[in-house]
Amino acid sequence: MDNLDSLDKRTSLLSLERRRLLEALLKQKHRQHNFSDAISPRPKGLSAVPLSYAQQRLWIIDQLNPGSAAYNIFSALRLTGPLDIPTLQRSLHSLVERHEALRTSFMEDTGGSPSQIIRSEVLLDCPLLDVSSLPENVRPTVIKAMVNSEVSNPFDLANDPLIRVRLLRLTSEEHVILLTLHHIVSDGWSMNILLREVAMLYQSFINHQPSALPPLPIQYADFACWQRESLLGDTLEKQIEYWRKQLDGVPNILRLPTDRPRPTTQSQHGASFNLHVNARISKQLIELGHAHGATLFMTLLSALNVLLYRYTTQHDICIGSPIANRTHPDTHGLIGFFANTLPLRNHLSGDQTFSNLLNQVRKTTLAAYTHQDLPFEQLLDELKIERDTSYTSLFQVMLVLQNTPATDVHIDALKLERIASEHRTSKFDLTVGFSESTDGLNGTFEYNTDLFEHATIKRLANSFSRVLEQIAMQPETRISEFKPLDDFDQQRLKKWNATASSYAVEDKSVHKLFELQAIKTPESTAVVFENQQLKYKELNDRANQLAHYLV
Secondary structure (H helix, E strand, O other), X not given: OHHHHHHHHHHHHHHHHHHHHHHHHHHHHHOOOOOOOOOOOOOOOOOOEOOOHHHHHHHHHHHHOOOOOOOEEEEEEEEEOOOOHHHXXXXXXXXXXXXXXXXXXXXXXXXXXXXXEEOXXXXXXXXXXXXXXXXOOOHHHHHXXXXXXXXXXXXXXXXXXXXXXXXXXXXXXXXXXXXXXXXXXXXXXXXXXXXXXXXXXXXXXXXXXXXXXXXXXOOHHHHHHHHHHHOOHHHHHHHHHHHHHHOOOOOOOOOOOOOOOOOOOOOOEEEEEEEEEEHHHHHHHHHHHHHOOOOHHHHHHHHHHHHHHHHHOOOEEEEEEEEXXXXXXXXXXXXXXXXXXXXXXXXXXXXXEHHHHHHHHHHHHHHHHHOOXXXXXXXXXXXXXXXXXXXXXXXXXXXXXXXXXXXXOOEOOEEEEEEOOOOOEOOOOEEEEEEEEOOEEEEEEEEEOOOOOHHHHHHHHHHHXXXXXXXXXXXXXXXXXXXXXXXXXXXXXXXXXXOOOOOOOOOOOHXXXXXXXXXXXXXXXXXXXXXXXXXHHHHHHHHHHXXXXXX
């Protein structure tokens, strides 16, 4: 009974947390805008359908970095029970017929501008790989290889269907379905719609009934046209003015200590490290947030600010966060790319307490929600944010909290189970993601492998876990007093910093010693200033040039 009581209390807290988040989001209804009550279908026969702002940015990224799989969205399901493959294929085809986004490709016109090309029909291939003859202990390896292959396989935005389906047969009663979409036609919300509707279609068709899905009021292309027409005039200016003030003077880059120099162009190679925050700590964090009128996301965002401040010593920190951006009811049932990104900037000056920081973060986050209509892509253009191919604009660290459970999918006689996949790409230097469960918080640190070693991220994740525990126990602690490192790491850091040593330099001047070091390690980083770095050879050459000029 004690365990049941604990579970009931935990479930109650999670429900309260979601209500708090909903209350925060509902504050958006007070926004002043000129949006019409309904999104009208686009004019019939419109030859060139514009991209939404979000789609436009992904299209540009794809042009700059073709062949990248960084924006693949993937889901894998294990199906246990009798599977009717022709009915499954019919269900998938009906889904593609229902949602124009799944029949869309992106072509460039003679002037260099992209358009959405919506095909009347797309023949969705669903190849079956039968591995039932393989030894049972080999099949998990095959599944993992197939999953990694699908996740890493890029799309051709101009020619490919932007949805792929693969089916594996493990036994006559066990299959795995792999679903991959490009982010330009989908998002996390869309994947839940996709799985739910495929299950409903399959259930109808297996029972020899017509589809039970209601007609869609609009299609994604209608939303794209509406968005372009709506964000004009005073509506646009009010959004821009808020973000201009909020982001004035924001630092270009967060100087996290990396294991390797930053490449001139992001590769988006990635990996991940998982951690778990136990139920006791997560419950205390939720209760702390409630005491300040804040959600769990706001509490985690505040904690992440503390961690980054302790690692970088920067007081001005900007962290990105995705939002569903489906504020209009006509968009709730559509598959498409609606998600927007908010830059959440906070100041950690004055050695404030964590509670004071949490209050600041709460105000910042609510204000950002209120001004979420401006697409991130347009924000960068309107504010003329400096861009650099070596790092993402405005922020390099993202925080994600999955605080609503994934859609449960049910089909009679079939048991469905989601299969986790590895993170092989990373859009940012670091993405910290959490999801709620009855036994605590499950966290993932997705990182760019060009910058960080696995061991470094493991230490960073463990540091975050320690900070969360300290916050839960003593929220009135000043942010400078949190201790991200354990005793072992603190002793190791003390040893590393004990660099005092005697050198026989009486016969060599400083510039001679530097030249010797430049010969010894010419490619090592010698100096770093903001987003600029010089290697020993480069610095030595520039110093010599300046010396010759002065002579």
